[in-house]
Amino acid sequence: MANTTIVPFGPQHPVLPEPIHLDLELDDERVVQALPSIGYVHRGLELLAERHDFVEMAQVAERICGICSFIHGQGYCQGIEHLLGLEVPPRAVYLRTVWAEMSRIQSHLLWLGLSADAFGFESLFQHSWRIREMLVDIIEETTGGRVIFGSCKVGGIRKDVDAETLRRVGRRMNEIEAAFDEVANIFRGDRTVKQRTVGVGVMSAEDAYALGAVGPVLRASGFASDTRQLGYAAYGELEWEPVVEQSGDCYARCEVRLREISQSIDLIRQCLDRMPEGEIEVTFKGQRPKGETMIRLEQPRGEVCYYMSANGQKNLERFRVRTPTFANIAPLVHMLKGCDLADVPVIVLTIDPCVSCTER
Amino acid sequence: MSWFSISALVTRSALHRPVTRLYPFERRTPYAKTRGHIEFKINDCTFCTVCAVKCPTGAIVASKQDKTWAIDHSLCILCGNCVHDCREGCITQCNEPWPPMRTKEIVSFRQDFATPSSSKTRPSV
Numbered sequence: 001m002a003n004t005t006i007v008p009f010g011p012q013h014p015v016l017p018e019p020i021h022l023d024l025e026l027d028d029e030r031v032v033q034a035l036p037s038i039g040y041v042h043r044g045l046e047l048l049a050e051r052h053d054f055v056e057m058a059q060v061a062e063r064i065c066g067i068c069s070f071i072h073g074q075g076y077c078q079g080i081e082h083l084l085g086l087e088v089p090p091r092a093v094y095l096r097t098v099w100a101e102m103s104r105i106q107s108h109l110l111w112l113g114l115s116a117d118a119f120g121f122e123s124l125f126q127h128s129w130r131i132r133e134m135l136v137d138i139i140e141e142t143t144g145g146r147v148i149f150g151s152c153k154v155g156g157i158r159k160d161v162d163a164e165t166l167r168r169v170g171r172r173m174n175e176i177e178a179a180f181d182e183v184a185n186i187f188r189g190d191r192t193v194k195q196r197t198v199g200v201g202v203m204s205a206e207d208a209y210a211l212g213a214v215g216p217v218l219r220a221s222g223f224a225s226d227t228r229q230l231g232y233a234a235y236g237e238l239e240w241e242p243v244v245e246q247s248g249d250c251y252a253r254c255e256v257r258l259r260e261i262s263q264s265i266d267l268i269r270q271c272l273d274r275m276p277e278g279e280i281e282v283t284f285k286g287q288r289p290k291g292e293t294m295i296r297l298e299q300p301r302g303e304v305c306y307y308m309s310a311n312g313q314k315n316l317e318r319f320r321v322r323t324p325t326f327a328n329i330a331p332l333v334h335m336l337k338g339c340d341l342a343d344v345p346v347i348v349l350t351i352d353p354c355v356s357c358t359e360r
Numbered sequence: 361m362s363w364f365s366i367s368a369l370v371t372r373s374a375l376h377r378p379v380t381r382l383y384p385f386e387r388r389t390p391y392a393k394t395r396g397h398i399e400f401k402i403n404d405c406t407f408c409t410v411c412a413v414k415c416p417t418g419a420i421v422a423s424k425q426d427k428t429w430a431i432d433h434s435l436c437i438l439c440g441n442c443v444h445d446c447r448e449g450c451i452t453q454c455n456e457p458w459p460p461m462r463t464k465e466i467v468s469f470r471q472d473f474a475t476p477s478s479s480k481t482r483p484s485v
Binding site: 052056059060063121123124127130133140141142143144145148150158159182183185186189190191192 | 362363366369370373379391394395416437438440441
């Protein structure tokens with residue numbers, strides 16, 4: 001057996017936005033196997049749910065992660081609404097969908113910037129974040145927060161958005177789309193991007209499914225699975241198809257995210273066109289959640305599951321989150337086998353690791 | 361597939377003024393909904409302490425006996441629970457951010473003296 005070297009990758013590494021540690025076993029420059037270890041940013045948020053009031057916990061659930069913040073809040077609120085048997089008014093449902101899609105776009109743009117940075121394309125990184133900033137401004141204008149939206153609450157949403165602002169959002173979406181298309185063409189056509197991503201970290205559809213990959217990692221391998229197909233929020237009434245690519249390499253994962261941004265812009269337009277009028281919340285004074293439920297949502301990184309169990313007290317009995325990055329670690333380890341050491345940062349980034357979510 | 365597909369974009373942005381702001385000199389006006397900081401008016405306060413109970417981080421401390429109300433802006437997460445739950449309407453959310461603090465300070469109010477303890481009654485933004 002050849003002598004192998006173990007090289008630690010992370011938890012502090014220029015390419016990693018958050019701490020995750022990988023022990024890379026190398027034979028010369030080739031990775032033989034990778035051993036991940038997590039647990040650097042554990043904060044015990046699930047235990048907090050057992051101590052906090054179930055209404056206030058929506059604020060905490062939103063702070064599980066800074067990038068998928070809104071969708072965590074939405075998932076938590078949907079779970080409590082299911083336990084309480086509340087019917088959320090359609091306007092609140094549509095606005096939640098708009099914000100969830102905005103959250104998806106800003107997360108993907110952030111990822112595109114980080115991945116451009118990972119393969120050493122600094123100007124593309126800056127331009128991706130320039131477009132993200134335009135969107136973050138819209139988010140702040142409609143919700144009041146840049147990354148923590150704080151607009152979702154149990155029973156509906158906190159503040160309504162007036163018609164004039166919604167029209168302005170529609171116009172700004174056109175500007176964002178034009179600016180994004182220019183950057184997307186560079187991602188699609190530039191030789192530098194292709195040299196670093198095409199044929200790197202290939203995973204077949206069978207492997208992706210067997211290892212439990214979720215989100216863009218699964219869809220890039222040719223498996224059309226998107227939790228939004230369940231039709232939660234307003235997705236059942238909108239016209240869309242899951243974005244699927246076939247080749248399963250880093251370039252395909254990048255392409256899936258590029259196409260999902262365009263799709264999300266289209267979904268926001270559809271929501272704005274069909275925006276119903278009316279109430280934005282239902283009251284549930286004095287009711288306490290009882291029973292147990294499981295909620296599945298599509299985050300920018302893939303499927304997220306929430307398990308909630310309540311016994312009629314003011315706090316939940318058990319709150320458990322299964323996040324997409326946690327599901328994508330096993331496929332990541334599979335992808336890293338046999339790749340070059342220089343490709344490790346690009347492959348690690350293409351699963352879009354969100355360690356705060358994973359460790360909660 | 362090309363080598364310099366970003367050159368048109370880079371050239372254009374080099375010829376235009378930067379999209380970023382020259383921060384301390386040029387500041388963005390906050391949006392109407394922006395969650396900046398919590399403002400408090402003591403005159404109408406009945407010291408019911410609902411805001412302190414509802415605060416998820418314990419940033420607000422209120423006392424019925426002493427007729428005092430205090431907020432630690434470094435703990436406040438601007439969730440707006442206190443604004444929503446205040447029956448007298450004496451807590452509002454201002455859209456301008458609280459100015460940076462050099463030391464951790466708690467802004468406390470007492471009903472006998474209608475002025476807060478800190479010199480920073482309004483943000484200097």
